[in-house]
Amino acid sequence: MPELPEVETTRIGIAPHVLGETVTDVIIRDGRLRWPVPKQLRKTLVGASIRKLSRRGKYLLFHTEPGCMILHLGMSGSLRILTGEIPPEKHDHVDFVFASGTRLRFRDPRRFGCILWTAGDPLHHDLLSKLGPEPLSDDLDGDYLFRKARKRTQSVKTFIMDSRIVAGVGNIYANEALFAAGINPNRKAGRITRERYEKLAVCIKDVLKKALAKGGTTLRDFVNGQGEPGYFRMELQVYDRAGGPCFICKSPIKVNRLGQRSTFYCPVCQT
DNA sequence: AGTGCGGCCTGTCCGC
């Protein structure tokens, strides 16, 4: 579920409630996430204060004096700020309790998310060290994509969803960015002109920024730190619109599968 | 080295 705009929406929403807070307890009800939640996480975090909350790709980084907690929302994860005692529900796996009484609650029905700890620089962690540039930074531009795409035979959609190429672009926004750029998602990455990659880079940034402005996309699970959904779903041009009319040319939106992910596009507008 | 696939989980929806 959560792609970059949803993770960033979460970060912005919870940051004011956790920054400067001291952890007084960590309640792990079910530590069986993608990787087991470290047993010593509670002992390590209690007494520590959150100095900074940053994001790299789809990873949230909680910086403290003794180290950094790395948290990923996976496919169905969400984080919520709670004030007061609210009974946990079935998939509320972890609570972080702060000195003020505020709680940060991690929910993840599918348990594809993860919560890890590193004492070192999180950017050097195995999971983060190979990530490509942040899409909203100047490091991502048409020239970069064009150069990386040389001799690549995979589809351009699979290419831009590869986190080693660009961090944070998932299935929804890959579909949407390619529509905005007028590029057929099935086209081979290595056979796209520099000019079209310039357009694609702009469209990736644009789609992500617009989604962020709407608080992300909620298909089912996603809620922000306050438990509210995102509203970008209403702006989606192709994702989940198979058979529906293209908003530009009225042709039916097509769907096929690339790398086991549903791929939506307009066969007329995207070439 | 680049590429594609299986698998990790639970929940939901659809066809029978």
Next chain:
DNA sequence: TGCGGACAGGCCGCAC
């Protein structure tokens, strides 16, 4: 109403 199967926003790790 029940049941099996496909599918869902991610991504690691493995074979080729």
